[in-house]
Amino acid sequence: MNKLPTLADVEALDRLDPLAPKRAEFNLPDDLIYLDGNSLGAMPLIASQRAREVVEREWGQDLIRSWNQHDWINLPSRVGGKIGKLIGAAPGQTICCDSTSVNLYKLLTCALGMQKGRTGILTQQDNFPADLYIAAGVKDSIGGQGCEVITVQEGELLERIDTTIAVLLLTHVNYRTAAVHDMEQLTARAHENGVLVIWDLSHSVGALPLALDQWQVDFAVGCGYKYLNGGPGAPAFIYAASRHHAAMRQPLQGWMGHKSPFEFAPDYIAASGVAQFLCGTPAVISMSVLEAALQVFDGVDMESVRRKSQELSELFLLLVTRSEALQKLRLKSPLAPEKRGSHLAFTHPQAYAICQALIAQNVICDFRAPATLRIGFAPMYVSFRNVWDAVSRLGQLMEDKTYLHAEFTQRRLVT
Numbered sequence: 001m002n003k004l005p006t007l008a009d010v011e012a013l014d015r016l017d018p019l020a021p022k023r024a025e026f027n028l029p030d031d032l033i034y035l036d037g038n039s040l041g042a043m044p045l046i047a048s049q050r051a052r053e054v055v056e057r058e059w060g061q062d063l064i065r066s067w068n069q070h071d072w073i074n075l076p077s078r079v080g081g082k083i084g085k086l087i088g089a090a091p092g093q094t095i096c097c098d099s100t101s102v103n104l105y106k107l108l109t110c111a112l113g114m115q116k117g118r119t120g121i122l123t124q125q126d127n128f129p130a131d132l133y134i135a136a137g138v139k140d141s142i143g144g145q146g147c148e149v150i151t152v153q154e155g156e157l158l159e160r161i162d163t164t165i166a167v168l169l170l171t172h173v174n175y176r177t178a179a180v181h182d183m184e185q186l187t188a189r190a191h192e193n194g195v196l197v198i199w200d201l202s203h204s205v206g207a208l209p210l211a212l213d214q215w216q217v218d219f220a221v222g223c224g225y226k227y228l229n230g231g232p233g234a235p236a237f238i239y240a241a242s243r244h245h246a247a248m249r250q251p252l253q254g255w256m257g258h259k260s261p262f263e264f265a266p267d268y269i270a271a272s273g274v275a276q277f278l279c280g281t282p283a284v285i286s287m288s289v290l291e292a293a294l295q296v297f298d299g300v301d302m303e304s305v306r307r308k309s310q311e312l313s314e315l316f317l318l319l320v321t322r323s324e325a326l327q328k329l330r331l332k333s334p335l336a337p338e339k340r341g342s343h344l345a346f347t348h349p350q351a352y353a354i355c356q357a358l359i360a361q362n363v364i365c366d367f368r369a370p371a372t373l374r375i376g377f378a379p380m381y382v383s384f385r386n387v388w389d390a391v392s393r394l395g396q397l398m399e400d401k402t403y404l405h406a407e408f409t410q411r412r413l414v415t
């Protein structure tokens with residue numbers, strides 16, 4: 001697309017889009033343009049049906065019998081298996097549980113324990129802050145001498161991987177810039193040095209094709225409420241490659257990760273597979289909703305999701321580049337679409353106010369401190385027409401400078 005596309009061109013892209021019918025599976029107000037699926041995915045209709053069913057029927061009527069009757073007890077492994085298909089994991093290696101942060105704590109401690117004699121956790125300076133906080137917390141709980149957290153710039157990662165490092169902890173798609181790491185290459189380099197790797201897939205799962213088994217990944221965590229559309233605070237997941245199952249040992253020894261929880265034995269014996277990463281009772285309601293939400297991906301090829309994501313973001317960029325009013329937005333994401341995840345990041349000194357003014361125009365996007373505007377393209381429900389309308393409203397409010405109104409500059413608690 002070299003010349004500036006017209007509205008008719010954009011409408012034609014929607015007509016030809018094989019994923020276009022997916023939008024009808026979501027509950028999205030017609031006049032809303034939702035470009036924030038990277039923070040909280042939209043609600044699949046089937047998820048709200050399932051929420052009613054699990055609350056009213058399974059909890060309300062069948063009560064505690066549902067653990068067996070509706071197989072609540074196997075939710076974590078069943079949902080894990082469904083997520084496993086989206087990340088290229090053979091069965092038995094993925095389990096749904098807890099939050100991404102808690103899961104990272106479990107995996108980091110576990111991986112360090114498998115690397116006797118090594119103490120370094122290598123990670124990236126601009127990793128998602130929660131991941132850095134958790135790494136610091138692991139270091140504190142293990143004790144200063146037994147663990148060291150080393151943070152480097154993205155470009156220094158490859159050279160810093162050496163035989164003193166125990167664990168490489170990275171987020172596949174950068175939450176701020178959308179820069180995507182070469183997971184296969186970094187994992188291979190780590191392995192040449194005997195380093196175990198933990199990947200955070202929060203901004204990748206449901207948006208990019210992943211091949212964790214093929215890329216020989218050791219461990220991974222990821223989020224259920226972004227591109228997986230599992231609802232606010234949906235449970236997260238853990239992937240642990242089966243070759244590590246015999247050696248791994250996680251620190252939060254809860255009864256649900258016990259070999260036989262219902263024997264109520266006084267001593268902890270870890271379950272043999274990935275199930276040992278369970279800790280307490282699963283969040284049945286939200287996990288059931290996530291399970292239903294995953295049906296949206298049935299029969300969907302992740303390559304086609306990726307292709308549409310790139311086409312949407314390329315169209316957005318092209319329209320922004322050609323708009324006189326938008327020249328002050330600085331692209332912070334890589335220019336090459338294959339080097340980006342599924343969102344675009346722009347910086348502007350007034351990014352917060354611009355974001356708020358755009359939301360007031362019914363275009364939902366988000367802001368990340370200090371000055372980044374994030375525009376997310378969830379290919380399952382964002383249309384090319386949405387992109388067209390979003391850029392034109394953005395151009396208008398930049399031209400009119402409506403974003404300078406006081407109502408838009410006031411910071412709210414959640415940004």
Ligand SMILES: *Cc1c(COP(=O)(O)O)cnc(C)c1O
Binds near residue numbers: 100130131175202
């Ligand atoms: C969203 C996100 C998380 C979320 O962690 P929670 O424990 O669910 O709050 C973690 N890591 C990354 C990289 C994320 O993008």
